[in-house]
Amino acid sequence: MFIVRDVPESDFDQVYELNDIAFHERTKEDDRDSTDWLFRRAHRIGAYEDGRLIGFLAALPMHISIPGGATLPCLGVTYVCVLPTHTRRGVLTAILDRMWADRAEPLAALYVSKARIYGRHGFAAATHALHVDLDGDRPLELRVEPAEVPLRLVPPDGAHKVLAPLYERAMARRAGQFARDTEWWERAVLPDEDPNDDGLGAPRVVVAGDSGYAVYRTKGEDTASDAPALVYVVELEADSAQVEAALWRYLASIGLTWRVGSLARPVDDLLPLLVADGDVVTVKKRWPALWLRLSDVPAALSGRGYAAPVDLVLDIADERLPANHGRFRLTVAAGGHAGCGRTDDRADLSLHVRDLAAAYLGDTPVSTLVRAGLVTEHTPGAARRLDAALHTPLAPFTADEF
Numbered sequence: 530m531f532i533v534r535d536v537p538e539s540d541f542d543q544v545y546e547l548n549d550i551a552f553h554e555r556t557k558e559d560d561r562d563s564t565d566w567l568f569r570r571a572h573r574i575g576a577y578e579d580g581r582l583i584g585f586l587a588a589l590p591m592h593i594s595i596p597g598g599a600t601l602p603c604l605g606v607t608y609v610c611v612l613p614t615h616t617r618r619g620v621l622t623a624i625l626d627r628m629w630a631d632r633a634e635p636l637a638a639l640y641v642s643k644a645r646i647y648g649r650h651g652f653a654a655a656t657h658a659l660h661v662d663l664d665g666d667r668p669l670e671l672r673v674e675p676a677e678v679p680l681r682l683v684p685p686d687g688a689h690k691v692l693a694p695l696y697e698r699a700m701a702r703r704a705g706q707f708a709r710d711t712e713w714w715e716r717a718v719l720p721d722e723d724p725n726d727d728g729l730g731a732p733r734v735v736v737a738g739d740s741g742y743a744v745y746r747t748k749g750e751d752t753a754s755d756a757p758a759l760v761y762v763v764e765l766e767a768d769s770a771q772v773e774a775a776l777w778r779y780l781a782s783i784g785l786t787w788r789v790g791s792l793a794r795p796v797d798d799l800l801p802l803l804v805a806d807g808d809v810v811t812v813k814k815r816w817p818a819l820w821l822r823l824s825d826v827p828a829a830l831s832g833r834g835y836a837a838p839v840d841l842v843l844d845i846a847d848e849r850l851p852a853n854h855g856r857f858r859l860t861v862a863a864g865g866h867a868g869c870g871r872t873d874d875r876a877d878l879s880l881h882v883r884d885l886a887a888a889y890l891g892d893t894p895v896s897t898l899v900r901a902g903l904v905t906e907h908t909p910g911a912a913r914r915l916d917a918a919l920h921t922p923l924a925p926f927t928a929d930e931f
């Protein structure tokens with residue numbers, strides 16, 4: 530038998546031991562500082578058997594941008610692991626149940642290791658991202674005249690002071706982005722070493738006037754594997770297509786590099802449209818990025834902004850959180866004010882809470898989920914009306930990984 534309880538800092542050694550076994554890693558003493566920092570910010574829940582840690586998760590109190598420009602509290606769930614000798618006995622389920630009981634955030638989010646694990650817990654992919662490659666071997670020709678803005682390199686130390694207002698404007702435009710404090714900028718966005726690839730150089734920050742920036746790292750040619758030198762774009766935000774064009778032109782022009790790559794760009798990224806020759810941009814992959822869970826359906830639905838008035842009854846299935854299970858009326862007035870509360874009225878749509886998560890930030894249309902047989906439409910046109918209300922001008926996107 531195991532018990533579930535908070536994990537004190539004095540048990541961090543046990544957390545690393547468990548992590549190393551579950552994720553097949555060997556955490557070096559030097560790497561612990563940044564992870565200790567993350568754990569200290571988090572609500573830490575563990576499963577213990579005879580005093581030994583056998584299961585763990587860290588839940589970071591964060592705020593995520595939602596449609597309409599506001600933010601909502603959202604738990605960032607990470608470092609989920611169970612000892613391999615103790616899997617498939619409900620350890621993770623018990624830890625998550627404890628998290629839902631302890632915390633009041635209306636949303637929770639995570640990046641999955643395997644897609645199969647989290648659907649049963651009410652999570653679904655709520656933002657997607659593109660892995661994009663740009664040929665940096667020749668001058669970039671663009672269909673849009675790049676803005677005549679001065680570009681300047683800013684030292685990473687203290688760069689957040691310049692970047693934060695630009696990022697906050699981007700957050701207000703696009704749902705799915707996490708609010709950042711100074712420590713998050715310094716440790717999670719601009720650490721000296723890339724945590725996933727120590728072959729990449731230090732972060733470089735290029736700022737375009739007061740209307741855009743890119744964070745990137747470079748890598749020299751790998752003579753052993755013949756891999757060409759590259760520019761790896763961590764993040765690029767701009768207030769206009771012209772500024773975006775100026776930043777991409779700069780990145781493609783960096784000497785002694787032949788390729789500009791980004792593992793995560795929004796699915797409606799402008800780059801493929803901006804280039805004069807479409808062959809210079811390759812979209813290598815479209816991947817499910819942030820997974821979301823509505824842990825408080827009425828708070829989440831009444832908290833976001835809507836693109837059109839709507840009045841619908843949703844019959845929501847949620848086996849894990851009874852407070853979400855049942856019929857709710859979503860009303861959005863012409864002025865945009867939204868309300869959501871329990872009702873006994875007949876349902877217009879029946880859906881699982883995970884499918885609501887897929888639609889919530891504007892990623893997957895409800896009518897597509899109806900077409901897939903995952904959502905049931907009882908009132909003709911209900912899915913179309915809900916989609917019109919949920920519509921967002923920009924596709925949701927998440928830059929931060931945790």
Ligand SMILES: CC(=O)SCCNC(=O)CCNC(=O)[C@H](O)C(C)(C)COP(=O)(O)OP(=O)(O)OC[C@H]1O[C@@H](n2cnc3c(N)ncnc32)[C@H](O)[C@@H]1OP(=O)(O)O
Pocket residue numbers: 551552606607608609610611612615616617618619620621622623639640641642643645646649
């Ligand atoms: C946000 C993140 O941190 S993602 C990282 C997740 N962690 C890992 O991948 C590390 C290695 N794996 C593990 O530590 C564990 O297998 C966990 C944490 C994924 C699951 O923990 P468990 O205690 O076994 O889960 P629990 O018993 O509550 O639920 C089991 C159910 O989850 C799903 N599941 C669990 N592990 C897996 C898996 N590896 N592959 C597919 N489905 C899985 C299944 O639906 C399973 O039900 P079943 O046994 O009836 O098939």
